[in-house]
Amino acid sequence: MDNVLSFIDQNKDRYLSELKDLLAIPSVSTNPQNKSDMDRCAQWVANHMQTIGLQNVQIYPTPGHSVVYADWLNAPGKPTVLLYGHYDVQPPEPLDLWTSPPFDATIRGDNLYARGSADDKGQVFIHFKSIEAFLKNTGELPINLKLLIEGEEEIGSTHLDEFVEAHKDLLKADLVLISDSSMFAKDVPSICYGLRGLSYLQIDLVGPNRDLHSGSFGGSVHNPIQALTEIIAQLHDKNGRITIPGFYKDVRPLTKKERAAYKKLPWSDKKYAKDLGVKQLYGEKGFTSLERVWARPTLECNGIWGGFIGEGAKTVLPSRASAKISMRLVPDQKSARIGKLVANHIKKITPKTVQVTVRDLHGGEAAITPIDSPGVQAAIAALEKGFGKKPLYQREGGSIPIVTQFKQLLGLDTVLLGFGLPDENAHAPDEHINLDNFFGGIRTSAHFFSELPNFMNGRKK
Amino acid sequence: MDNVLSFIDQNKDRYLSELKDLLAIPSVSTNPQNKSDMDRCAQWVANHMQTIGLQNVQIYPTPGHSVVYADWLNAPGKPTVLLYGHYDVQPPEPLDLWTSPPFDATIRGDNLYARGSADDKGQVFIHFKSIEAFLKNTGELPINLKLLIEGEEEIGSTHLDEFVEAHKDLLKADLVLISDSSMFAKDVPSICYGLRGLSYLQIDLVGPNRDLHSGSFGGSVHNPIQALTEIIAQLHDKNGRITIPGFYKDVRPLTKKERAAYKKLPWSDKKYAKDLGVKQLYGEKGFTSLERVWARPTLECNGIWGGFIGEGAKTVLPSRASAKISMRLVPDQKSARIGKLVANHIKKITPKTVQVTVRDLHGGEAAITPIDSPGVQAAIAALEKGFGKKPLYQREGGSIPIVTQFKQLLGLDTVLLGFGLPDENAHAPDEHINLDNFFGGIRTSAHFFSELPNFMNGRKK
Numbered sequence: 001m002d003n004v005l006s007f008i009d010q011n012k013d014r015y016l017s018e019l020k021d022l023l024a025i026p027s028v029s030t031n032p033q034n035k036s037d038m039d040r041c042a043q044w045v046a047n048h049m050q051t052i053g054l055q056n057v058q059i060y061p062t063p064g065h066s067v068v069y070a071d072w073l074n075a076p077g078k079p080t081v082l083l084y085g086h087y088d089v090q091p092p093e094p095l096d097l098w099t100s101p102p103f104d105a106t107i108r109g110d111n112l113y114a115r116g117s118a119d120d121k122g123q124v125f126i127h128f129k130s131i132e133a134f135l136k137n138t139g140e141l142p143i144n145l146k147l148l149i150e151g152e153e154e155i156g157s158t159h160l161d162e163f164v165e166a167h168k169d170l171l172k173a174d175l176v177l178i179s180d181s182s183m184f185a186k187d188v189p190s191i192c193y194g195l196r197g198l199s200y201l202q203i204d205l206v207g208p209n210r211d212l213h214s215g216s217f218g219g220s221v222h223n224p225i226q227a228l229t230e231i232i233a234q235l236h237d238k239n240g241r242i243t244i245p246g247f248y249k250d251v252r253p254l255t256k257k258e259r260a261a262y263k264k265l266p267w268s269d270k271k272y273a274k275d276l277g278v279k280q281l282y283g284e285k286g287f288t289s290l291e292r293v294w295a296r297p298t299l300e301c302n303g304i305w306g307g308f309i310g311e312g313a314k315t316v317l318p319s320r321a322s323a324k325i326s327m328r329l330v331p332d333q334k335s336a337r338i339g340k341l342v343a344n345h346i347k348k349i350t351p352k353t354v355q356v357t358v359r360d361l362h363g364g365e366a367a368i369t370p371i372d373s374p375g376v377q378a379a380i381a382a383l384e385k386g387f388g389k390k391p392l393y394q395r396e397g398g399s400i401p402i403v404t405q406f407k408q409l410l411g412l413d414t415v416l417l418g419f420g421l422p423d424e425n426a427h428a429p430d431e432h433i434n435l436d437n438f439f440g441g442i443r444t445s446a447h448f449f450s451e452l453p454n455f456m457n458g459r460k461k
Numbered sequence: 462m463d464n465v466l467s468f469i470d471q472n473k474d475r476y477l478s479e480l481k482d483l484l485a486i487p488s489v490s491t492n493p494q495n496k497s498d499m500d501r502c503a504q505w506v507a508n509h510m511q512t513i514g515l516q517n518v519q520i521y522p523t524p525g526h527s528v529v530y531a532d533w534l535n536a537p538g539k540p541t542v543l544l545y546g547h548y549d550v551q552p553p554e555p556l557d558l559w560t561s562p563p564f565d566a567t568i569r570g571d572n573l574y575a576r577g578s579a580d581d582k583g584q585v586f587i588h589f590k591s592i593e594a595f596l597k598n599t600g601e602l603p604i605n606l607k608l609l610i611e612g613e614e615e616i617g618s619t620h621l622d623e624f625v626e627a628h629k630d631l632l633k634a635d636l637v638l639i640s641d642s643s644m645f646a647k648d649v650p651s652i653c654y655g656l657r658g659l660s661y662l663q664i665d666l667v668g669p670n671r672d673l674h675s676g677s678f679g680g681s682v683h684n685p686i687q688a689l690t691e692i693i694a695q696l697h698d699k700n701g702r703i704t705i706p707g708f709y710k711d712v713r714p715l716t717k718k719e720r721a722a723y724k725k726l727p728w729s730d731k732k733y734a735k736d737l738g739v740k741q742l743y744g745e746k747g748f749t750s751l752e753r754v755w756a757r758p759t760l761e762c763n764g765i766w767g768g769f770i771g772e773g774a775k776t777v778l779p780s781r782a783s784a785k786i787s788m789r790l791v792p793d794q795k796s797a798r799i800g801k802l803v804a805n806h807i808k809k810i811t812p813k814t815v816q817v818t819v820r821d822l823h824g825g826e827a828a829i830t831p832i833d834s835p836g837v838q839a840a841i842a843a844l845e846k847g848f849g850k851k852p853l854y855q856r857e858g859g860s861i862p863i864v865t866q867f868k869q870l871l872g873l874d875t876v877l878l879g880f881g882l883p884d885e886n887a888h889a890p891d892e893h894i895n896l897d898n899f900f901g902g903i904r905t906s907a908h909f910f911s912e913l914p915n916f917m918n919g920r921k922k
Binding site (some may be wrong): 211236272280281326396 | 617670812891
């Protein structure tokens, strides 16, 4: 193990240079124009798997973007880990808010800036480097390992279910390991035991059948932008609660123990507001900020557009207006039910002066992982060794729908070993990863592989 | 006069071919990228003025787009008309909703389709052709004529005030003639005696100081899109009335005579709604559709944008959201007062969770022209001869701010002799002009020049 750790320590510069190559590929899965970049990125991942000594490397095409698989299965009697990650990234827009170009990874201060640096290429690459350190130094891994790196996470993992279902034997394992989330804070290593789900809708309103002159027609017909604002404004009440009847019906209440645990975490609303640059926070009355983000469902407007949005003044009364809204869900809300509930409510409150269409764009279920499972306990031990500090428990407000899918399709629990930080702009301009966490992540990954057999055999704990 | 009218009749094909050339120039004044097109268009107008026999043709540069001037002042003792028009056009976007390209004028059915065909190049060109018919046939005009064709009408005539003020002697006249409005309907020639004013604002909201992941942050901070919808939705009540205190204070009430006159016009709400493709009309309670559009102030959202507006699903909680709103004003509301009133109200109702900026983009005053003025009476006579029907009186919901400016700066009343139709998509895709109105307009223009001296000398009426 000492050799492995010192190998990691000696190769830091090379790691960054290799990661830059990976981050240079604009693998934006939602944009059809990036299809060839997606293919190129899958090929890069496969080539790198080969290079670091993994076996049975294979690119599996899907009707969407390819899945990349590899394994190393030469540790008989040891547990088998299925490592999941994704090589696709969010769109980089708005480009003018990036300090350095999104696909030209740049170090500033303690961070590496690039789209995908934290979500999720950087975190996948962390495991590549710990695997390499074992295989180059000892010729073997302390466990059996299967890697499944997909290209559609940012668009709802459209074809992954199909792939997993068709390859249940290939993917057989003892647990799933995912690094696609954040620690609680810098120097506060933590393990995440819960994720929120998602339901994402698009609302399209049509008023008049053509764009109109706002002078010649204004006042006689309902402006679809106005109607849209009137609809969206109705979805929250004055207490920040969602007004849709039945929306909170399946929400699992926070336990006293959970609320007490969150209060022990280092947190300041004042600091949080200052960091975000807002004078006043906002949220559901009766809950703290952490509770709101981790354990309460929300409804956000992710985008809105209609009419003239260029420079200057165009006096148009537009024909159309649209919005994208998404609900973050908590156990035991079901994504499909909430999607239908919200869509039906929007249709119900839309006035007769306009026509509405609501489309379900994608969704995923919320999840909670048992804290006392061997995988989580091994992760706690690995984090303590990797970062030199006792880690804390937390939830995460984001969604990794695949966690639910692995449970449903393969019967596997997932260990969420996140090396990101909450302020790393995962889906925004200037996404970055902290370099201490990056290198600490590689050490932690190595310790996890090394510790896991002890916990799986019940020798520790 | 017979020669003039038969000349007009014989040259129709040439007129259309010349107009197509003019309409081919994308003279979009609001877009800096079209600056050279603006210059090219001013030059085209100047060249054409020369060709049809006008004198003292001159392009006057301004800090923005040029003003084109010409005159013919060889009718001593006759009245002098200042003909105003504009060669700039609205942006053509959204391009995908045009049936034929916006700058490739195309005849379909009875209409000529192109950006600027009705607003206002087509209507300016109508007068060019009646002037040409007089000068080519008789060598003279029945009146003295000055032409002032500007390039900034669609952006608030930014530099025209300055120009008019600096050239008061040059522009001295007995009345202003403008063709930049619509008749009441096809085969219902009418003269417009009132215009609405305008106040145009942009609202920019900033929430968090960066785009955030809607999972990791959603629920703890006010989404600026949500805040914007909540602000805009508050600006109208359930009766379609604007809720801003003091907004209706200076509104001149409709007289019984006006309301009775409007009821005589051929009008069907059902037909209007059907033509616009809406199931139900919308507007201020207690007023008819015509009253709402002509004589009541309104507030429209002309554009809204924020967050992710591309294809697919991006789970962002955006940093910013913006909207363009404009108020159509009626006598005696003042544009500057309303702009301030609305801006202050928006600032007042903006919650502390977001920051707001409201910018005044442009404005113009409402206007009413005396119905019994000689110019309006000459126009009535000309319309009856040009179209073979007794015309009706109407107002217009749009704005021609320059009408107020001509009154204030030159002391002149304006005759609004509009040859457009209300459904010609003046600021929208598939803008067009009806060919019967185009040719009827040329005849009417000739009759107006011929009739005006009679009314000005008090011989008729």
